[in-house]
Amino acid sequence: ARTLVASAPVMLARQAAVAHTVFSADLRRPVEVGADQEQALVTWLSRRLGANVRAPKLAPLGYDLIGGRLLPGQSGPVAQFMYQDAAGQRLTLYVSHDQVQNHETGFRFAQEGRVNVFYWIDGQFGYALSGSLARPELSRIASSVYEQLAPVVATPAPAPAAPN
Incomplete structure (x- = not known):
């Protein structure tokens, strides 16, 4: 079991x-x-994964969302969002919600043939951004995706002023 848990992020990248x-x-x-x-x-994928998912906005980086799909994962459904630039180059964001046993949070890099993948675990979510882009460009886009999907930490409201 320990080997399966340790290799789960690598399996995420490969899938x-x-x-x-x-x-x-x-x-x-x-x-x-x-x-x-x-x-x-987004509503359909969120319902199927049992958690709220979002499609990051990559248009400022030259990639428009063309849609998404539901896929089978290691132990349940996963979401895939697909983006495309003006030249037809495509990127996919793979989102898994079955990462409960994983505690790795840093960006990792993998290569499967001509496909480069940046992947990371954030809480119960596993994310993998894949494309046939050069590593530095894919890293830049992965950083943007990470920033957009990072949980927003609520700042406490200021305490009310004391009555005079």
Whole structure:
């Protein structure tokens, strides 16, 4: 069991790379639900994963959301969001909610054939950003995704002023 838990983040990266390879090459049907139905996509994937998921905004980095799909993961469903730039280059974000036993939080890098993957665990979520981009460019985009998906820590409201 210890080996399986230790290798779970590596499996996350490998599954993400395989899913990227399979679906990003499909020109006719790369996603189940298109970006024109983004809210319905996010609601559906959140319900299926049992946790709120979001599609990061990558348009400022040159990548527009084209949609997403539901996929099988190690122990339950996972979400995949797909993005594309003006030249047709695609990126996928693989989101897993079954990372309960993992405590690794740092960015990791993996390569599966021509697909580079930056992956990380954040609480119960595992994320993997995959693409055939150079490592520095993919790292820059992964940092943006991480910043957008990091939990927002609520700042306490200021204490009311004492009556005079």
